[in-house]
Amino acid sequence: MTRTALTAGIPATAGTSVTQALEARGLVKTYRTRHGPIIANDGIDLSIRPGQIFGLLGPNGAGKTTLVRQLVGLLRPDAGHIALLGIDATAHPEAVPRIVAYLPQQDTALADLTVAQAVRTTAVLRGIPRSAAGGEAAALLAELGLEPLADRRIGKLSGGQRRLAAVAATLAGRRPILVLDEPTTGLDPTARRAVWAAVERRRTEAGCTVVLVTHNVLEAETVLDSVAILDQGRVIANGTPGALKATLGDAVRLELAWRADPPEDDPLIRRLRAAAAIRGRRWTVRCSSEEARAALAQLTSGDFLDVLDDFTLATPSLEDVYVALGGRDRLDRE
């Protein structure tokens, strides 16, 4: 990726190659609170290549938003360095808005504008000539299925509609790096698909790099080239979804749904219960494929059919990687 005219005049970091769209080294961020310090980021290193869709995955409070707020220049790291397209963003925070478009988790800034005005105004603020901004806004609204809402005030829209309008505004003005904090939360399936298609198009047609914060592991697996899993302020795994899942060998996930309580004194049930993550009548057991097959053979042989409602056997997901690494079983699989 080449540096654009947007960043001309700002010195690149010494020795930092523009082969990375984004590099973070040793990022530390601590919040001082009345109850003591909270180390939200505890020495984070990341390298994201141009054109990658890179995911940050982790449970509530893992430090994802703190990290991205530093990456987009809204929060100053206590220690560490960030380079965006080879530019030292820690030393030159003023350059960041010209490189990055950021979709925060909550965005109320545009509430008084109509959807079309918000997208058009953002495009103009990002340097698109007024004569072209209307056309760009119209194209974005069409791309995201927002045309019927073009003249509605954002503050009066439903949560999902507002989120989609905020995505449209983020995409206006064509920044080379997009940082999206849970872009599809609250969106219906059609809108979700439109967002992912738009993100993918920015990558393939404009070479954009995308940093995506998400809780949704299923969605993440389908769109991400690479992922970092955060837990308690640290990166506990980093790689392609396939490579991370391959570290689990022949592990599988067995999901059992019980219609009624299974017999407690049965040795198989005792073993499964000890290994399971239990949510009401749903048990999730992570084990070898051989153990899962043996358990299923017994469970479906007759004795348990009165109490077993349903089962699924699945190959590992990113959530399984996360759990295997010691993370809590709290990611979203909806």
Ligand SMILES: Nc1ncnc2c1ncn2[C@@H]1O[C@H](COP(=O)(O)OP(=O)(O)OP(=O)(O)O)[C@@H](O)[C@H]1O
């Ligand atoms: N302004 C703040 N003041 C004090 N503590 C904060 C502040 N913002 C975040 N924290 C704390 O820092 C930690 C990391 O929070 P952060 O919002 O970065 O996590 P997250 O991974 O984005 O979580 P979520 O998935 O819930 O959005 C948490 O323990 C949180 O309570």
